[in-house]
Amino acid sequence: GLRVNSLRASTDDVLGALQAAGLEIEECGLPGSLLLTGGGGGVGALPGFGEGLWTVQDIAAQLVGVLSAPAAGEVVLELCAAPGGKSTHLAELMGDAGVILSVDKHAKKLPLIRSNCERLGITSVSAHAADGTDAAALKMLLAGAAGGRGQADLVVLDAPCSGSGTLRRNPEHRYEDGSRLGELTALQDRLLDAAAECVRPGGALVYSVCSPLVAEGCGRLGSFLERHPTFSCPPIDAANLEAYVADAPVLGGARRGVRS
Template sequence: MTEGNRKPSGNSGNGGNGMKSKPKARHGHKRPANGGGKPAQTAQTGQQQPGTRKAKSPRELAMDTLVKVAGTGAYSNLQLNRTLQDAGLQRADAGLVTELVYGTIQRQATLDYWLSRFVSKGLHKLEPWVHQLLRMSAYQLLYLDRIPPHAAVNEAVTIAKKRGHSGISGMVNGVLRSIDRGRGELQASDIKNADPIVQIALRHSYPEWLVGRWVAAYGAETAEAICAAGNEHPHSSVRVNTLRGSREEIIGLLKAAGYDAVPSFIAPAGIAIDRGGNLADTDGFREGLWSVQDESSMLVAEVVAPKAGMQVLDCCAAPGGKSTHLAELMGGKGKVWANDLHAHKRDLIVTQTERLKLRNVEAITEDALKLAERFKPQSMDAVLLDAPCSGFGVIRRKPEIKWTKTAGDVSDIAAVQQQLLNAVCGLVRPGGVLVYSTCTIEKDENEQQVARFLQEHPEFELDRNWPEAIASQLRQAGVIGEHFDGQAQLLPQHFDSDGFYIARMVKRP
C-alpha cells in the first residue's frame, strides 16, 4: 500500500470493538461526520441566549432530545439540530450534547441490560424522561472516561429533582451510584449468552432480529464485526473537486490549516481527516475545492466511470454528492441529469453545483418511476440508481435506524427498488452502463435484488470492468476475490467507512 494512505481497520469478530476499556469522551466530535446530518454545526461560540427561564444544562438538553426522538420517531440528527440551534451553546457543550444523544441511542440495549439489574420495579414502568435520564447517565459512567463519575451522577440527580419528586431523585441517585461502584464488572465484552445472536445483540446493542439476519447472511464472526463497527465514531472525509486542484494540493491546504489529512485508501479523490469538525464550514468547501462525502459513497461515481461528453442520469440524486462527482469525472463536459422527487431537494443539488462551479449538471424534479416518460428510450450512456434503502450501512451516523426499522421495512423498500430498476433500465443505450447502489448491507436489497433484475432483464449483465485503482484496493482488503463479477459489498469494518453495495451492469450491444 502507498505510504500515508489510510489503512483498512482489520476489525473482525471482537477485534477493535473497544469494549474492555471505555472509549474516550469526544466532546465536540460530530458523530455524523459525512452524509448523516451535522448536528453540532449550528453550535454558536457565544453565550447562551438570555430568556425568561433559566437555560437548560447540556445534559438536560440531551435528555429532552432523547425523549423526543424515542417518543415521536424524529430523526436524531434533525432533532439535535433544532435543540442546538435554539440553545446557542458553547462548542464544548454542543459537543457533549451530541455525544450523549448519539451514544445513548447507540448503546441503549446494553445500557438497559445493566440498568435492569438495579431498577427493581422494571424499566417498563419508568416515565420516559426518567428512563432516558438513567440511560444517558449510565452511558457517561460506562463509556466516557473523561467525564468524572460524580459530575454525571450529581447532574442526573439535579435534573430528577427539577423534573420529579424526591422519590425519583433518590431512585436515580441510588441506581447510578450502584452502577458507578460496579463499573469494573459491567463490561459489555463479558456478557455471555448461550445463544450467539442474543450475546451479540446485548454486547453491541442491536435488536436481535437484525443480528439474526446478519448472522444468517455473513456468519456470527462477521456479524459481530459489523455491529462493533457500527458503534464506532465516523471519521471525516472530503472529496476533492479535481477540476479545481489535485488531491495532493488539497491535502497541503488542509494540513496548513491544521487538519490531520491523508489520502483515502479506497477513493481516488478522497481525503480522510481525523476529527475534522464541520468541514462544510470552511473556506475550501465554500470555494468549491472539496465536498464532504463518505469514502464508500465516493466509489459509486468512480464505478460508473463516465467519460467527457456523455449523457448521464442520476435517478435519485439529492443532495447531489454523486451527481457532482460524475460531473467532475466528466471534466465538466457532457450532461448529468440530477433528478429528485422533491423540489426542495432539487434546490440542494443546485446549491452544490453552483458552489463547485459545475456547468454540466441539470437538476430536475420528477418521480423516478416516471423518468422513462421524460427521456427517450436508450438515450443515456449511463444511468445511476442510488436507490432508497434501509440504510443499515450508515448506523454509526444515524444510530436510531437500528431501533426504528423492521424486517417489514426491508421487504417494503426492496419492492420499491425493484420497481425503480424496472422503470429506468430502458433508458440505457445498448453498450451503456447501469449502476445500482445502496447504503445498506441487506442482501434482499442488494445481491438478491440485482440477481432478480438480471433474470428478468437478460439484456443486462454484470460488468467487472471497474477502475483498477479501486478494484486493486478492494482485492487487497479482501472485499472482492478472484470470482469478482462486477458487484461488491463494502461492510463498515472494511475501511472504517459506511457500508455500501455497488453493482455495475452493462446493456448488451
C-alpha cells in the same frame, strides 16, 4: 471522507491547506479522496470549502462514481439524486463536459443539488423533479435534454434503502423493524425497471445502496438480471477495489457493501 473537486484543485493543494488548518487528514488510495482521521469542526469554515475545492463524501459513496467511469461528453441520468453527491462527482469525472440529468422525486430537495453545483462550479448538471419509477416521464426528460435520443449512455440509480450501511451515523435506523424492507425492495425493483428502459443499447446501469443487506444489494441485482436478460453484470475488479480500501479499517462496512 472528502472528495477533491478535480475541476478546481489538486489533491496536494487541498491536503496541504487542511493539514495547515490543523486537521489530521491523509490520502486513502482512491485518486482525489482524502480521509479525515482527527480534528474537524464546522465544514463551512474550513479552507477551500466555500471556494468549492472539495466536498464531504464517504469513500464508499465515492466508489460509485469511480465504478461508473463516465466519459466526457456522455449523457448521464442519475435517479434519486438529491442532494447531488454522486451527480457532482460524475460531473467532475467528466470534466464538466456532457449532460447530467439529476432526478429526485422531491422537488424541495432540488435546490440542494443546484447549490452544490454552484459551489463546485459545475454547469453540466440539471436538476429535475420526477418519480424515478415513471419510465415515460424519464424518457421525456431525456428526449428534451439529450438531443432527442430519449436514452442515456449511463444511468446511475442510488436507490432509497434501509440505510443499514450508515448505522454509525444514523443510529435511529437501528430501531426500525423489518417490515419496511419489503416495501423498500419492491420500490428498488420498480426503480431498476424504469432505469433499465432509459439505458441506450450498449450503455450501462449502475445500482447502489448504502445497505450491506443482500436483499437490497445482490438480491435485487439477481432478480433484475432474471427480468432483464439483455443486461449482464460484469465482474468488479475486486483486486482494484482492495487497493482502495485495504488500509482503511473504517471502511469495513463499505467493503461488504461493494462486494455483496
